[in-house]
Amino acid sequence: MNLNRRQFSAALLTAAAAVPPSTPAAEPPLTVYKTVDPSKLIPIAITGFTGEVLSTLRFDLEVAGCAVVSADQAVALVHGTNGARLEGFVSDRAKNYLLTKGYAGAGARQLAHAFADDVVFTLTRARGIAQTRVAFKSKAANNTGEIFVADYDGHNAVAVTRDGAIIAAPSWGPGSQWLAYTSYKLNNPDIFSHNLVTGERHIVARYGGSNMSPAVAPGGRLVAMILSKDGKPDLYVADIHGRGLQQLTRSREGVSSPCWSPDGQWICYVSNDEGPALLYRIPANGGAPQRLRTTGVFNATEPDWSPDGKNIAFTTQGGGFDICVVPAGGGEVQRLCAGQDPTWAPNSRTLMFCKRGRGGPLSLSLLDVPTKRVKDVPLNFGNCSQPTWAR
Amino acid sequence: MNRSLFLKFAVLTLLSAVAVTGCKKTPKNVTPIYGARTSVAGVGNPTDPTLPQTGTTTPPTRTPPNLEPGGGLPPTTPIRPETFNPPPSNPPTTFTPTTPEGGFRSADLGEFEGMLMDREALRSSTVYFDYDKSIVKATEVGKLQEAVKALKANPKLKLLVEGHCDERGTEEYNRALGERRALSVRAQLIKSGIAPTRVRTLSYGEDKPAELGHTEAAWAKNRRSELVLLKPKN
Numbered sequence: 068m069n070l071n072r073r074q075f076s077a078a079l080l081t082a083a084a085a086v087p088p089s090t091p092a093a094e095p096p097l098t099v100y101k102t103v104d105p106s107k108l109i110p111i112a113i114t115g116f117t118g119e120v121l122s123t124l125r126f127d128l129e130v131a132g133c134a135v136v137s138a139d140q141a142v143a144l145v146h147g148t149n150g151a152r153l154e155g156f157v158s159d160r161a162k163n164y165l166l167t168k169g170y171a172g173a174g175a176r177q178l179a180h181a182f183a184d185d186v187v188f189t190l191t192r193a194r195g196i197a198q199t200r201v202a203f204k205s206k207a208a209n210n211t212g213e214i215f216v217a218d219y220d221g222h223n224a225v226a227v228t229r230d231g232a233i234i235a236a237p238s239w240g241p242g243s244q245w246l247a248y249t250s251y252k253l254n255n256p257d258i259f260s261h262n263l264v265t266g267e268r269h270i271v272a273r274y275g276g277s278n279m280s281p282a283v284a285p286g287g288r289l290v291a292m293i294l295s296k297d298g299k300p301d302l303y304v305a306d307i308h309g310r311g312l313q314q315l316t317r318s319r320e321g322v323s324s325p326c327w328s329p330d331g332q333w334i335c336y337v338s339n340d341e342g343p344a345l346l347y348r349i350p351a352n353g354g355a356p357q358r359l360r361t362t363g364v365f366n367a368t369e370p371d372w373s374p375d376g377k378n379i380a381f382t383t384q385g386g387g388f389d390i391c392v393v394p395a396g397g398g399e400v401q402r403l404c405a406g407q408d409p410t411w412a413p414n415s416r417t418l419m420f421c422k423r424g425r426g427g428p429l430s431l432s433l434l435d436v437p438t439k440r441v442k443d444v445p446l447n448f449g450n451c452s453q454p455t456w457a458r
Numbered sequence: 459m460n461r462s463l464f465l466k467f468a469v470l471t472l473l474s475a476v477a478v479t480g481c482k483k484t485p486k487n488v489t490p491i492y493g494a495r496t497s498v499a500g501v502g503n504p505t506d507p508t509l510p511q512t513g514t515t516t517p518p519t520r521t522p523p524n525l526e527p528g529g530g531l532p533p534t535t536p537i538r539p540e541t542f543n544p545p546p547s548n549p550p551t552t553f554t555p556t557t558p559e560g561g562f563r564s565a566d567l568g569e570f571e572g573m574l575m576d577r578e579a580l581r582s583s584t585v586y587f588d589y590d591k592s593i594v595k596a597t598e599v600g601k602l603q604e605a606v607k608a609l610k611a612n613p614k615l616k617l618l619v620e621g622h623c624d625e626r627g628t629e630e631y632n633r634a635l636g637e638r639r640a641l642s643v644r645a646q647l648i649k650s651g652i653a654p655t656r657v658r659t660l661s662y663g664e665d666k667p668a669e670l671g672h673t674e675a676a677w678a679k680n681r682r683s684e685l686v687l688l689k690p691k692n
Binding site for chain 2: 210227228229230233235236249250252253255256257259261266267268269270273274275276277279280293295296297298299300317318319320321322323324337339343344368369382384388407408452453
């Protein structure tokens with residue numbers, strides 16, 4: 068009955084040799100991303116995780132276009148353990164490992180977000196957004212407000228202003244280091260730039276009339292804004308210190324809400340010169356405005372240009388507000404869901420927007436454009452609006 | 459005999475155990491999340507904003523670079539009466555729009571600094587607007603006469619015209635619409651002979667409703683322009 072050592076080791080070696088080898092994550096044998104219909108949710112199962120890691124992971128993957136189902140219905144299994152460190156795996160139904168990774172050195176949510184991004188890349192070959200941040204405004208009952216910065220899922224929200232004044236339209240500088248916004252702190256709508264690292268603020272525009280709707284250019288060196296100093300709300304561009312002001316539009320009725328193309332060559336904005344609010348674009352260096360066709364809707368406001376340059380998201384109004392998307396050159400509009408004021412995530416696929424319940428508070432939600440799935444951002448304070456996604 | 463049987467049994471058990479559980483690998487490459495931001499540094503103390511070096515609020519004496527001193531206002535000429543009525547002691551003046559689209563340039567905010575606000579004096583002059591419009595209707599224009607009279611009677615007075623919207627547009631669209639309404643009222647005042655430099659505009663968008671509520675009646679009360687008389691401190 069007693070095995071001698073030699074025989075026992077031989078037994079173990081035989082057993083070890085019989086173990087099937089695991090494939091590394093570089094080239095997964097099952098190409099989930101190739102077989103998946105982009106308008107359908109990807110069915111996955113999640114096991115082994117607990118607590119905050121599980122809830123964070125689940126939220127991230129659902130936002131990214133996955134449906135959490137039981138293992139027998141899943142096309143991929145997301146599993147692992149969380150303790151002092153997170154050990155995460157993705158495997159297919161044939162038990163091939165598509166992802167094998169460990170995470171340490173941060174809090175539970177951060178580890179889960181990092182793993183979620185890797186899962187999303189494994190399943191879709193696209194960049195995840197679980198580690199991104201947003202800014203938005205939160206209004207008090209008297210409509211004064213403050214600007215907040217938070218993780219994209221609403222957690223770790225921090226107020227970056229405390230002026231007790233009306234505030235609006237935050238816009239990120241690249242690299243998430245600074246924001247521009249409109250503040251009434253000095254008893255006039257003025258445009259401030261705000262360095263989030265040092266707390267320093269500067270006035271970008273404080274002309275007579277109203278100074279509104281700043282939009283920081285993708286390169287971070289210019290700001291577009293709506294100034295009424297010359298008699299109508301018109302589109303202007305200056306550097307981030309407010310110098311070198313250049314007027315781009317000379318409208319009859321007035322313009323509003325500018326946004327930049329990701330290559331910095333164009334500014335898209337809203338003009339009422341033809342009656343209803345419609346989208347136009349103008350070369351950022353000046354030139355003739357071009358109307359962007361928005362076939363299927365009567366009006367369009369608050370545009371945002373996707374980071375991949377292909378689409379413009381905006382709000383249309385007729386009864387309620389609807390989030391819409393149109394190709395960046397104009398064309399047929401796709402209505403997506405009820406809501407207003409969309410902002411694109413860096414993946415050019417997810418939108419954050421504001422929902423206004425009739426008589427109820429303003430809240431933020433996430434929309435996955437291909438699947439049209441909406442998930443609310445869990446924020447525990449009311450009246451959050453005007454989200455803007457850091458890129 | 460026993461030993462080899464046991465050996466086979468051990469191997470079989472080991473193999474089946476591995477087959478059932480799979481091979482649990484310890485990850486080779488641990489991803490440390492260095493520098494994970496748990497807070498925004500420097501957030502605690504946003505400073506009071508500083509003016510840019512070149513100063514967007516210019517002192518009153520500075521001439522805007524692209525205007526003749528005097529802001530392009532034509533010299534005033536007394537009206538030659540067709541009848542034998544004596545010419546009015548305050549000859550009406552007309553102001554030329556400073557933009558090709560019929561707008562009038564604003565004075566700098568510094569021109570209004572230190573003045574006291576009187577919201578009550580022209581309370582009844584509040585102008586109301588149709589939905590998504592900034593035109594001053596014919597039925598509303600008459601309300602502005604009181605403001606015109608007050609400003610003409612005392613040349614030291616100035617005016618702040620606020621623009622407001624109901625909640626039904628998107629926020630930044632409404633901010634611009636409120637400004638268009640204020641500018642519209644200002645244009646009417648200028649037409650009545652008030653100098654453009656005496657009137658400033660300010661939009662609150664939908665942020666300062668006169669009446670809370672989500673009914674057409676409440677909305678109609680919020681689509682407005684309020685006139686605030688500005689008096690010098692002494």
